[in-house]
Amino acid sequence: MEETIEKILRKYPAGKKDSLIPLLQDIQREAGHLSDNSILEVSRYMNIPLNKIYGVASFYDQFKFRKKGRYHLQICHGTACHIYRSSLFQAEIEKTLQVKAGQTTKDGRFSLDVVNCLGACSSAPTLFINETPYGNLTLEHLQKILSEIKDTND
Ligand code: FES
Known part of the structure; x- marks a missing residue:
């Protein structure tokens, strides 16, 4: 993992603050999340205080601070989806996969985010x-999807 971070850091000039977001995007893409350790490495390399990096990363939805599950579920609660009672779908996912929004199961298989x-x-x-x-999800379709991913050996 440290090798991956080092390789990514070397792509950017040290201390060039304009590179912070693309650098974090690279780490997010490679590692699937921004760990405390990777943020510490970025802070040292770029000479940017930790709290500033956490501030920037927290501002953008694309950055995650926890590792996503092998199955990363994103349920939408935007206006269009809300009208179709997307909260019922969220409840079904949480109940079936035993994962709460914003969390990853202990076995690392499932994570759930509300967007x-x-x-x-x-x-x-x-x-x-x-x-x-x-799309055009129904409760029956969702139950079928969840049952399939729950029963695989991944
Ligand atoms: S509100 Fe746009 S996809 Fe749900």
């Missing part, structure tokens, strides 16, 4: 599992 819009409003209500969108 404001997935850019697929015309297919509301919408769920993403990793990069795969599931």
Whole structure:
């Protein structure tokens, strides 16, 4: 892991503060999250205080501070999805996979995030599992999807 961070850091000139966001994006993409250790390394390399980096990273939804599950579920609560009672879908996911919004299961299989819009409003209500969108979701369809991912050996 440290090698990955080092490799990413070397792509950017030390201390060039304009590079902070692309650098964090690279770490997020490679590692799946920004660990405390990676933020510490960035802070030393870029000579930017830790609290400033946490401040920047917290501002953007794209940055996550915890490792996502192998199945990363994102349920949308934007206006279009909310109309279709997306909170019921969230409750079903939480109950079936035993994971709360903002958390990852202890075995690292499932994580759940609530987001404001997935850019697929015309297919509301919408769920993403990793990069795969599931639109026009019904409770029955959701239960089938959850049952499939729950029963795989991944
Ligand atoms: S509001 Fe849910 S995808 Fe846009």
